[in-house]
Amino acid sequence: MKFGDIFLIRFPLTALINSKLRPALAPGRYGDVLIALISSRTYQAIPGFDEIIDSSDADFNSSGLKISSVIRLARLATVSSSIINARLGSISNDRLMGIKQHLDHWLQS
Numbered sequence: 001m002k003f004g005d006i007f008l009i010r011f012p013l014t015a016l017i018n019s020k021l022r023p024a025l026a027p028g029r030y031g032d033v034l035i036a037l038i039s040s041r042t043y044q045a046i047p048g049f050d051e052i053i054d055s056s057d058a059d060f061n062s063s064g065l066k067i068s069s070v071i072r073l074a075r076l077a078t079v080s081s082s083i084i085n086a087r088l089g090s091i092s093n094d095r096l097m098g099i100k101q102h103l104d105h106w107l108q109s
Helices: 093-108
Strands: 005-012 019-026 030-039 051-053 069-080 085-089
Touching: 005 030, 051 093, 069 093
Parallel strands: none
Antiparallel strands: 005 019, 005 085, 019 030, 030 069, 051 069
């Protein structure tokens, strides 16, 4: 796993009772991984915070996503890297740096 990888994982639902197989973004390399939910519901994106990956973006094909999607930065979870199901692809370094800046700004405010 490397910075900016997108993979499939059973993402825990809010009540932690069930989970759903979804794509997620791994912003770093650790035994436990901080992941951000990825959803096709782009209309739920928080402007200026969440990151939309549109099918016309230069790094869309390398992401492994099938349709335009939103990286939901307000939907984070920490999971063991051992439960990752499959690697789909990755995002560009520029996009990853922008996401890290959004998270950094949010955590410091």
